[in-house]
Amino acid sequence: MGRWVPGARGRLQLAAMELYAERGFEQTTVAEIATRAGLTERTFFRHFADKREVLFAGQDQLTELVLAALAEAPAELSALDAATAAFAASTELFGERPDGPRARQSIIDAHPELQERELIKLARLGSAIAEGLERRGVAAPAASLAAQSSVAVFRTGFERWTTADDGRSLDACLREALAELKKVASAP
């Protein structure tokens, strides 16, 4: 048994992101990630199932953050407003600057199998949000439609935040995307 290394998970994530950027995702091995982090492969596999999972390690945390924020959103907010506001809580996960999320996204965008994994994770998040909305008393079809729409808003706002990099916050980009969705849905 190797001894417990504080911060091992974070060091592995950092090492992986550096290596993916330097030599590409395909070309990077778990052994190299562990070496760069000053840890063993065994420690890597204690934290992540494979090198893909390093990229999606934040997804469970994202779901937790969004669901917690949704449960605490003011009762007077509409289903769609509450779900979109809940996504703003993800700033706690992504940070104030889009550099890290952008680097991660560029790796995902370059690999169809990673894109598929992300689409599935977002669809699952949408289902979890629909359940969260039902717990707020929203009827089933409206909850599902609001949840899927909020995921569309998140994807649009997140993409703008990471690509524009004009100093606007993720929250501001989400609000802008929400306004656009409402415009799209109300167009005569």
Next chain:
Amino acid sequence: MGRWVPGARGRLQLAAMELYAERGFEQTTVAEIATRAGLTERTFFRHFADKREVLFAGQDQLTELVLAALAEAPAELSALDAATAAFAASTELFGERPDGPRARQSIIDAHPELQERELIKLARLGSAIAEGLERRGVAAPAASLAAQSSVAVFRTGFERWTTADDGRSLDACLREALAELKKVASAP
């Protein structure tokens, strides 16, 4: 070389759906599907990559139908209305009665890996619709938001059509889901 059998594809699909319903998707082999259809395994593999693909064989046709209908939708329709109306063209693929689609859906819903495959196919369809909307002159963020919203409307309307089975057409179920989405997006 086996000789060309007319209607082989349709016979294989029918045989597969019968066997999936009778003994379950997992328990059915390609050999059994071919035998039931009175064909060889070799013929099966000329039409489908594997037994999963039998379930998703209509997806390319769905994309073609929806994109063709979108290109021909009246110019005065909003992006979301045009995309949702385009989905109504899928009646040509699904038929007037929801029995076949319901049987297929119950198999997919029972298998997480088939659900994932369907989610990915729907997400790809959403991207194709976004491109179709851009060709209609819709700006990029609105096109993507309208496309993703139309997929949410399709999922909701399709689910209602296959589960309620109250004689309403798919088109009517899609219109109802669209009205609900608009209500969700305009709630104060």
